[in-house]
Amino acid sequence: MGRPPCCDKIGVKKGPWTPEEDIILVSYIQEHGPGNWRSVPTNTDLLRCSKSCRLRWTNYLRPGIKRGNFTDHEEKMIIHLQALLGNRWAAIASYLPQRTDNDIKNYWNIHLKKKLKKLQINEEEVSNKGQWERRLQTDIHMAKQALCEALSLDKATSKQPCNSYHEVSGSCSSIYASSAENISKLLQNWMKIPPSSNSETNSSATTQEGFDSLFTFNSNCHSSDASQSVSVDTANLTPETSLFQDETKSILETQVPLTLLEKWLFEDVVAHEGQEDLINMSLEDSAAGLF
DNA sequence: AAGTCCCTCAACCGCTCACTG
């Protein structure tokens, strides 16, 4: 038996969202909170698929989304995390809470792939090309091993879903950059009055606490200022807040260190505090060539 | 000015995962 469609395809509107639709969606979420997407089209006048509503919210309307150019720091983060995690864009996005996985994915495919390809060509031209590749492959292999180890350990323990999107939505005080001013106002109101009937399993209280413990933002996170900082506080890295909260949870509980990620997180903090280069592991050479 | 090409990014599609009864 085939999987039924998520919604009735007949009469479902496709294509770009209009400001009016945005307002309807935001108003609904303001009242009911994000989640239970299935009910959104039925309880509103939106002629949209539930998936479309969710994507519109998570990729565009959700508060805390930073738009505009990626900073050097963000680029390095993405490159580094992509080397460690592969194309797990959602996981990578949880380290860059102001960016959506879609944005990161697009940015990678459009900009960074080209840069890395260019770099690779350059590297081939220099004599130490093989050495760099071997180092990179070794580091990636080590990262994969660590992740596999963590994931296999995790399977033995209880699982908790990672809802980084909603952690962000409940914590950041920024507004999204929309062309529709009224939507922005709606969102501002929503930020002031968090939804009381949030149906998500992750409460705003816990997510706020957890989020704050992982990421520390400048107050103006709506700003596109390149100096915005995202520092990772490893001292407060709790199982609830980690990107790999399930993985990390199991690790912490079983006292098995996820050394590679921890090392990187620590180095990230050091790099920030000492104004040193973020990338000082496998990609330090390549990053230097890129930027 | 008009036509074409290229780039960007919002949105869609299809798959997998997680949860529930």
Add this chain to the structure above:
DNA sequence: TCAGTGAGCGGTTGAGGGACT
């Protein structure tokens, strides 16, 4: 244990706009 269902994720597409000829 298993089927049904909702939600999330990653790959891909196509419309729109800017750059170029």
